[in-house]
Each structure stands twice: as structure tokens, then as C-alpha cells.
Amino acid sequence: MKITVDEDKCCGAGQCVLLAPDVFDQSEDDGIVILLDAAPPEALHAIVNEAAAVCPAGAIEVNA
Template sequence: MRIEIDKDLCCGAGTCVLIAPEVFDQNDEDGTVILLDATPGAEQQAAVREAAEQCPTAVIRITRRPGADQRSGNSPR
């Protein structure tokens, strides 16, 4: 997972920080999102997805990390 944000669209609601504080923070001056970890570990991925879904201005974009393996444990190699 790789995260990108569009700070220009951020309204400073802070929902992302409440849901995934290890990944997101807020700027003290204007409240806009600060990305702390663009490639969070597996333990944070569910929270990041929820933060992206709950963001009122949809500033969080989640993409697949380059080189990530898409195969599941049951898929033939």
C-alpha cells in the first residue's frame, strides 16, 4: 500500500488523524493533513482504508506499492 494526499483539498476535519494517528497528523497552523508514513505496514492498512473512506473531501488516495506481490497464498505461482 502506498498513500498519496492532496493537501490543497483538505478541509482539516481531522478524521484521518483520529482513525490512523500513526499514519496521519495535522498541521498546527491550518489543520491540514500531514502524511507521516506513505507506506504503512500491514497492521495499519485497515485503519488507513477506513480513514480514506471517511475523509469528507476525499484527499487520501491509496495505491498499490510498486513491486508488491498481489498473489494470495492459494494462487498458483
Template sequence: MKITVDEAKCCGAGQCVLVAPEVFDQRDEDGIVVLLDTTPPAEQYDASREAAQVCPAAAILIEED
């Protein structure tokens, strides 16, 4: 799995951080997503997929292996 984020699309809702805090964070100044791990371990796959699904701006892109 490879994850990318489109910061320009991010609205700072923070749903990704709530669902997958090991993979996503937010910048303090504006709440924009920060990708902590572009290639998370297998145990983070489900949470990463859920984060992409719940993102209201569709700013998280997941490329499956």
C-alpha cells in the first residue's frame, strides 16, 4: 500500500487522524493533513482505507500493491 494526500483538497476535518493516528496527523497552524507514513505496515491498512473513505474532501489516495 502506498498513500498520498492532496493538501490542496484537505479541509482540515481531522477524520483521518481520528481513524488512523499512526498514519495521519494535522498541522497545528491550519489543520491540514500531515502524512506520517506513505507506506504503512499491514496492520495499518484497514485504518488507512477507512480514513480515505471518511475524508470529506477525498484528499487521501491509496494505491494498493
């Protein structure tokens, strides 16, 4: 799994951080997503896919 985020699309909703705090964080300045782990372990794949699916801005892309 490889994750990319489009910071320009991010609206700072924070759903990704709530679901997968080991993979995503938010900037304290503007709430924009910070990718902590672009290739998380398999144990986190399901929750990362869910975080991408619920992102209201579609800012998270997951590739197998």
C-alpha cells in the first residue's frame, strides 16, 4: 500500500486523523493533513482505506 495526499484539496475535517492517527496528523496552523506513514503496515490497511473513503475532500489516494 502506498498513500499520497493532496494538501491543496484537504479541507481540514480531520476524519483521517481520528481513524488512523498512526498514519495521518494535522497541521496546528491550518488543520491540513500531514502524512506520517506513506507505506503503513498491513494491519492498518483497512482503516486507511476507510479514512480515504470518508475524506470529504477526496484528498487521500491509496494505491495497492
